[in-house]
Amino acid sequence: MNIPVATVGAATADALDGLERLQGPVTVVRRCTELTELIAVSQSGTVRAAVVADEAGDLTAALAERLAAAGVALVALADDPVLRQRLDALRIVNAPGGVHPGVLAEMISAAVQALEEPLDGPRTAAGNSFADPAASFGSGAADPGPEEAAEPDGRRGTVTAVWGPAGAPGRTTLAVNLAAEAAAAGAEVLLIDADTYGASVAVSLGLLDESAGLAQACRLADQGLLDDAALRRLSTGVSLRGRRLSVLTGVIRSDRWVELRPAALSGVLTAARRSADLTVVDCGFSLETDEELSFDTMAPRRNASTLLLLEAADTVYAVGTADSVGVPRLVRALSDLAEAVPGLEPRVVLNKVRASSVGRQPESQLRGVWERFGPGGGITAFLPADYAAADASLLSGTALLETAPGSPLRAAIAELAGVQTPRRRRGAPRIGAK
Ligand SMILES: Nc1ncnc2c1ncn2[C@@H]1O[C@H](COP(=O)(O)OP(=O)(O)OP(=O)(O)O)[C@@H](O)[C@H]1O
Numbered sequence: 001m002n003i004p005v006a007t008v009g010a011a012t013a014d015a016l017d018g019l020e021r022l023q024g025p026v027t028v029v030r031r032c033t034e035l036t037e038l039i040a041v042s043q044s045g046t047v048r049a050a051v052v053a054d055e056a057g058d059l060t061a062a063l064a065e066r067l068a069a070a071g072v073a074l075v076a077l078a079d080d081p082v083l084r085q086r087l088d089a090l091r092i093v094n095a096p097g098g099v100h101p102g103v104l105a106e107m108i109s110a111a112v113q114a115l116e117e118p119l120d121g122p123r124t125a126a127g128n129s130f131a132d133p134a135a136s137f138g139s140g141a142a143d144p145g146p147e148e149a150a151e152p153d154g155r156r157g158t159v160t161a162v163w164g165p166a167g168a169p170g171r172t173t174l175a176v177n178l179a180a181e182a183a184a185a186g187a188e189v190l191l192i193d194a195d196t197y198g199a200s201v202a203v204s205l206g207l208l209d210e211s212a213g214l215a216q217a218c219r220l221a222d223q224g225l226l227d228d229a230a231l232r233r234l235s236t237g238v239s240l241r242g243r244r245l246s247v248l249t250g251v252i253r254s255d256r257w258v259e260l261r262p263a264a265l266s267g268v269l270t271a272a273r274r275s276a277d278l279t280v281v282d283c284g285f286s287l288e289t290d291e292e293l294s295f296d297t298m299a300p301r302r303n304a305s306t307l308l309l310l311e312a313a314d315t316v317y318a319v320g321t322a323d324s325v326g327v328p329r330l331v332r333a334l335s336d337l338a339e340a341v342p343g344l345e346p347r348v349v350l351n352k353v354r355a356s357s358v359g360r361q362p363e364s365q366l367r368g369v370w371e372r373f374g375p376g377g378g379i380t381a382f383l384p385a386d387y388a389a390a391d392a393s394l395l396s397g398t399a400l401l402e403t404a405p406g407s408p409l410r411a412a413i414a415e416l417a418g419v420q421t422p423r424r425r426r427g428a429p430r431i432g433a434k
Pocket residue numbers: 164166167168169170171172173174195198200351352353383384385386387388390391394409
């Protein structure tokens with residue numbers, strides 16, 4: 001197999017010269033003078049790998065992702081140890097400029113192979129329950145896969161994504177309060193607002209925030225510069241019963257969604273897993289892939305970020321409104337989700353459960369409907385319609401555990417989070433997880 005390669009860098013780079021003379025598995029078919037030229041060449045489909053020497057400092061996660069999307073493996077040459085560290089953080093294969101051409105050719109072959117056979121992601125679709133928060137959070141929370149085991153400090157948190165169809169089923173309410181319950185129970189929690197259609201975590205928690213911490217974190221992650229200190233600096237702290245809940249606020253103006261590219265978001269999740277026991281992500285609702293609408297297949301896709309988050313999460317909650325509009329909508333959305341992310345097993349949560357919308361004994365009515373029309377897997381939790389608590393919480397800009405600690409809605413979400421609430425009594429009506 002001969003690999004056609006494009007290079008970026010002056011002929012002075014020994015390795016590039018050697019690579020050109022090499023009668024091996026790699027053939028340099030194009031020498032580009034700058035990265036923009038490389039992108040154009042990559043899109044033409046004439047090369048399968050790129051070696052970047054001179055402009056390695058300008059490489060970003062988004063650029064690497066664009067090349068990968070075009071089927072072009074990337075290898076960077078750099079001597080500066082700080083730059084090489086950054087390239088490592090971006091998971092860009094790299095070597096010193098003086099690397100032996102034969103070794104470089106082998107690295108290129110390996111990178112091409114790795115691109116063709118991507119490893120399975122870290123997701124364990126079955127999800128994790130936080131039945132015992134103390135035992136569940138932190139390094140013991142999930143069975144670490146090979147990628148996680150490679151984390152240098154050995155610490156690895158879990159990621160929970162909260163998703164659901166359009167119609168305001170209560171994604172933000174669930175995400176905010178799951179995160180708040182876990183934080184108040186003593187876990188280190190990061191809450192990320194990644195809803196590219198209408199960020200609302202900040203307002204739900206009373207934060208007067210215009211800074212879009214997530215967009216800033218994405219910018220740093222794109223450059224391989226998002227370390228623990230930066231993540232902490234960019235997140236806003238919310239005090240909950242003496243504990244800190246960290247929040248990366250979202251983009252308020254929905255036209256800023258392009259700032260949340262999948263490659264950068266993936267970097268943010270890596271940093272989040274490193275520094276928080278639990279990361280809860282409020283996701284956007286839409287899934288449809290819009291390449292068909294776009295001329296340029298390399299153009300960023302709005303919903304690609306949501307798909308990435310759902311794929312990367314350890315647990316996905318799919319939230320729907322428990323009424324005759326919300327349930328069929330959720331069933332359709334779950335069918336789209338199954339197509340978009342095969343193998344994902346979301347945990348279904350029906351919210352705003354009330355007898356006035358589905359009849360007496362709403363839970364058993366809803367179970368019956370789900371058995372007939374819903375996908376397998378059943379319903380994980382029913383959250384009661386509790387307008388008094390939800391409104392009071394929104395009005396005061398605080399979590400339910402502060403505004404309405406004894407409310408049925410708080411009890412149901414706390415139960416889902418595996419947190420015992422003082423008000424819960426044996427024999428009390430079951431409104432939470434099944
Ligand atoms: N169980 C509940 N009982 C009563 N009201 C609720 C309940 N859950 C959520 N709400 C209210 O429903 C509205 C929408 O909730 P939320 O913002 O969480 O939905 P969303 O799915 O995130 O919507 P959006 O599409 O705007 O992101 C809010 O006013 C919230 O207070």
